[in-house]
Amino acid sequence: MLSIEPGRRSANGAGGEADSDMSEIVLQQASQSSVTADRSRALGRMALVDGIFREATRAAAVIVLVILGGVIISLVHGSLPAVRAFGFGFLVSQSWNPVTENFGALPAIYGTIMTSVIAMLIAVPVGLGIAIFLTELCPYVLRRPIGTAIELLAGIPSIIYGIWGLFVLAPFLQTHVQPALIAAFGDIPVFSTLFAGPPYGIGLLTAGFILAIMVLPFVASISRDVFETVPPVLKEAASGIGCTTWEVMRYVVMPYTRVGVIGGVMLGLGRALGETMAVTFVIGNAHKISGSLLAPGTTISATIANEFTEAVGDLYTSALIELGLILFVITFIVLAIARYMLMRIEQKSA
């Protein structure tokens, strides 16, 4: 057998198949058993597949990190021309003039923060109310359907909220709500500036309200999940010594879940800060800071969405990318805090 081997090998050339045949035959000779040879070959193949699969999964995990790194690097790289041209002045300048190529981010940052603050002022109390309703007050039959409905609504694309805001909500606010606000707060010092007319319909307040409706399902469903991590025995004990439903919520459930609820709220805030389409429809896209909440404004994401494809010149594009970088940094910090807090409540319940 051994004498045949060199001849076969030369006939086949020095290919890989011939090599494995060779080793197979050597193995056969060593063990005098073809079963063992098959087995060791199969084992070798398995070990190879195993190693490849293992390394592929590890590589994929690393790629997730690389994506994040890539996003940051590309945004920093893209915004370099704007950083060189405007320096830190970019953050505090109110000018936005594509013709003279003079750009400042302050109106967009202001709009982003104001709309998110309005959104959270509405969404947090209402969201917590819904969560308490779902865990304590709602009749059992309705708990699952309503909870499911809220989770489904969290998945509806933001453009739907945007189109509704533009065609339904903004005209409604313009004709019915905003004139009333202007009239009601006209004589009160601070509020007269906040609600100074004319009623445009679109503007910071409308955008904030749409955002509130959008993040409401997030806040409600995360708070409900967090409330459900409270061990029933704690609530039963409180009820047992005569606490009312509200007292159980206020003095037992809320202190126990504080960290998780804050995490959920921050997660909602992260969404609100970065939300693009719902806001772009109703913000008005005006690069100025106005004292009135009824006036049109702009946010970082709305500015990018509206102007990026029309931006001529490297400096204009670069200024928009720097806006994106600012947005990314802000949301990254908010989301990192949110995740950290939610991780803590998960560890507590585990």
Add this chain to the structure above:
Amino acid sequence: MSLYATRRSANSIATTLCWVAAIFGLAWLFVILVALLYEGVRGLSPAVFTEMTPPPGSAGGLLNAIAGSLVMTVIGVAIGTPLGMLAGTYMAEYGRNSKLTIVVRFINDILLSAPSIVVGLFVYTILVHPMGHFSAISGAVALALLVVPVVVRTTEDMLLLVPGSMREAASALGAPRAHVVGKVAYRAAKAGLVTGVLLAVARVSGETAPLLFTALNNQFWSTDLAAPMASLPVVIFQFALSPYKDWQQLAWTGALLITIAVLALSITARTLSAGRRKSK
């Protein structure tokens, strides 16, 4: 006695407020769906599915936009799913408690809710700018980047639900790790993994921001991946902000189609994972 009265009234005020909050919140969401249904159904006709997007001021359909959305979503999911599944597999099967897993989990959760417009900017700088023009393929890549975090998260979660004893049984029979994962863990978690993909499709099918400056838009029928391509969300954005009644009507109808698709996907995903959730 007055203490009890105060406590009781505090309780009824608080619970009433919770009822009000629940009704207030649910009412808005209900109002949106009703408006969407009312405005969208008015424009539904066979022409929506058979004709191209019209020039301003005339009637037409959404065929090229629907096709574009499908093409880019399919490619995006095809790129993003394997990557996300492999990464999720590493986190649940190989490096369960490794430093890499902890870091990736944290970063992935952040990417999950990161602003999608930033992803659009990223793809613009790495693909569109070097290529010199907008293209459907860069739109698909942007969508893929949004698919990855969703799939990573669900894959990890679902694999972690597979009982360790099943893996041990397979290993005890001598199966190598890749087989344990591929033939045992994946099979046990199949419904969950499909759920993740469905959720990812639901997530990206309504995404507008990352497509605005990657795939751009296209008034005509196009199957060229290197050229700009229309998509339903971008067409809705453009048409809704236009002054033309026909365009606005098409925008509403498109919005209705997207909502139906997203709701159908999420409901299917929930039904698939319902049994699993109960056993957890």
